[in-house]
Amino acid sequence: MAEHPAFDRLRARLFDVVDLHGVSYLLKWDQATYMPPGGAVARARQTALLKTLAHERFVDAEVGRLLEAAEREVEGLPADAFEAAYVRVARRDFERAVATPAAFTRRFFAHTAATYQAWTEARPADDWGRMVPLLEETLELSHALSGYEGPGAAHPADPLIARSDFGMTVATLQPLFATLREALVPLVRAASAVPPPDDAFLRHPSSVAAQVAWARARVAAFGYDLERGRVDPTAHPFAIEFSVDDVRITIRSRADDLRETLFTTFHESGHGMYHQGLDPRFEGTPLADGASAGVHESQSRLWENVVGRSLGFWRGAYPSLRTAFSEALDDVPVDAFVNAINAVRPSPIRTAADELTYNLHVIVRFELELALLEGRLAVRDLAEAWRAAYAEVLGLEVPNDRDGVLQDVHWFSREIGGAFQGYTIGNVLSVQFYEAACRAHPDIPTEIEAGRYATLYRWTREHVHRHGRTYDPVDLIERAAGGPLDVGPYLRYLKAKFAPDA
């Protein structure tokens, strides 16, 4: 006799929905790695078919009935029991999915697809004007979406932020970002005043195959399981999962810049380890994902930056790198190498930013999103507002719109609002989590210097990965970090690293 018959039927039904999404991710992975150009038209059509099938099967009235019955069955279970967490998260996803009328969803997807297509041409042509009317409609649709998903929200951005960072709001994030901005601007100014270190050796040409081999072996040592994953080249790196046991990462390499392979691989391995580390029981369930965009990003930033750009890590790892790339690195001591990979150089490009300036790029975008949604800024004035913000916050003149307002795909492929905050939440959390791990295991820094990462990896798996979406992000952060989201540790970390004498 099944203890929870409705729950079991719900679970069997949603298993197919999760699997259809998993298949659509394989289509995406293939498109970004190996698909020949001719495959594009059918790929778009087949992806849309899978998404439609998954959506239809999810918003079905029978799912609603099963959810109600399952909610009664799990009453009284602890909130973090598998069945209780499953039903709670499935209900949240279901309400969101049925909140938007089908006609709106079709219009929204058609519009964002057309906008993305236009952006792929407008960006290289530096043609901001072409995007203005499209983005005006995006803004209108974003308001509508916000209204459907979070009627009566305190701020129109709140329901959009909740899509990726559930539980975070403008009211909680704005003060936090203001504190960060206030502290970062003078730090960046001071660091930029120092002449940059010599880093020509990073651009010494080397074999991409050798770079990838070195980085693969290193992330395997971190804990990324190559029996349940793989590393492939792409243009815009990402991690992606087809099941709990097939979680792949894609990376970008340049023969003449060692950093590309190293840090895209470290970064994506953090995302990959998160999904590989889920409780295997979550396969085919709505719990099989990260707690939020911010928590996901904390795992990538932990390995990319907190570990991967630290002197301690390279004390252990550098001899092997130097052997593999002796032509470039033979004369370069470890301190010079670590200085070079941490050089602070304000740049107009977010993805090329160093640790210190990175969050200023995010804050500029976050504030512009709010201004647009609040009606304080018109879309037609966005490019100019972008330039003004970069001048003010980063002290930079933006050379053109291509490397200005047109640089990120986000606004041109989805709603406006909620697209960027996760990056900075992730940076902040990466240090909170690392410090919590070190409080529990004070030997972690020494182990990392010795090239051993297992204790840190196991801590992240135990306190973050395996829970998936069992806990709401704020609860998971509280449990894992020992306190709420807090910029204090992150700012102390940045000051210690970039302004040790200040």
Add this chain to the structure above:
Amino acid sequence: MAEHPAFDRLRARLFDVVDLHGVSYLLKWDQATYMPPGGAVARARQTALLKTLAHERFVDAEVGRLLEAAEREVEGLPADAFEAAYVRVARRDFERAVATPAAFTRRFFAHTAATYQAWTEARPADDWGRMVPLLEETLELSHALSGYEGPGAAHPADPLIARSDFGMTVATLQPLFATLREALVPLVRAASAVPPPDDAFLRHPSSVAAQVAWARARVAAFGYDLERGRVDPTAHPFAIEFSVDDVRITIRSRADDLRETLFTTFHESGHGMYHQGLDPRFEGTPLADGASAGVHESQSRLWENVVGRSLGFWRGAYPSLRTAFSEALDDVPVDAFVNAINAVRPSPIRTAADELTYNLHVIVRFELELALLEGRLAVRDLAEAWRAAYAEVLGLEVPNDRDGVLQDVHWFSREIGGAFQGYTIGNVLSVQFYEAACRAHPDIPTEIEAGRYATLYRWTREHVHRHGRTYDPVDLIERAAGGPLDVGPYLRYLKAKFAPDA
């Protein structure tokens, strides 16, 4: 106003069915090329889900109603008009799909999946005994399948042969195979009596990447479009299509045997060009496939053997190969190279067979299938019957069951009957088609010697590829070859090549 409203609705509906199959092929391609071991469990589940969705959408009662209405709409159209051919082929597929009860289909798939799994362990263990009871059930299920799909057939194999070679029957194939066998046995005996040529240079180690680069460039020159396809490594090569514009081939390489890369690439490019050459209007329709297994195989054999193992072809291609693999080939003249790749050496393994012995492997299997289905042979006696047939037909002692009755996956992964005849039909047709092309364009042999393949490629595209399943195989053969399937030209080709002085 739509001219054929029911047809248009049918077409829209079946587009999704074809796309779901296309997606399932991507899953298969990935599994055979890049999937990490951990992905296997979810991959089997997700593939089954897609197949189930495609099947459900196809056998739906509404498809039956639309088919009837569409049949009325296309009455009076020429048989090879797009709409008429579409409806005829869709009707045939539909009747086949609804003929078998769902419960039988489930039992059949569960049984063949379990049998395949057992075979993957039994073959390396040389454990024929384990497979006997499984294959006994397969035989029983094959009879049932034959009864469902072709009630009242003259021979129980006929409906099974029709699954891949529609229009061919035991009655038409048996005399043809008897003629072949009678002519081939003495040819093989004579060729085996000659000491084999020196071919050690073919096993000189070389870079697999360089092998693949050379073979890719050559099949691109044949006509395989790399903008709408790609070449990837796998264990058991195949060609596969996700759409008309994304048709990939997979190949097998050995550093110490140049032949593997060359001939698996040539072979699969023939299959790939067939699908790439379909009328683009066939995208998403049941017409988007080869006319039959035999006609498909004719295209692969044309490029692999008739062109790819000919002296004329290598007169043009060898200088480039010799430059790329000078260490191995510097001292080897073109005649010696062509002799070496055409050495006749009876072997127990079908896939390692030369052109002369290959069809004897097929004929042995075809005859054993008939004996099993007619009840003249019991499954428990099959291994012994296999040994006897190899001794009689190829003069070989089969060393064990692993390289005997267990060698091919076919009987252990699908029904018994109809699995092998397509290979020999393809060999026979490859020469009929080549001769028809040369009758129309007598310069083809000269062009091939000069490294130009466009005339031959265009002939195959015009007379075979673009039609897809528009014509029944027998009609296509008649139109393209100028006559029915006929072993005469093929036997003359083999005699001229392997026994020129006889």
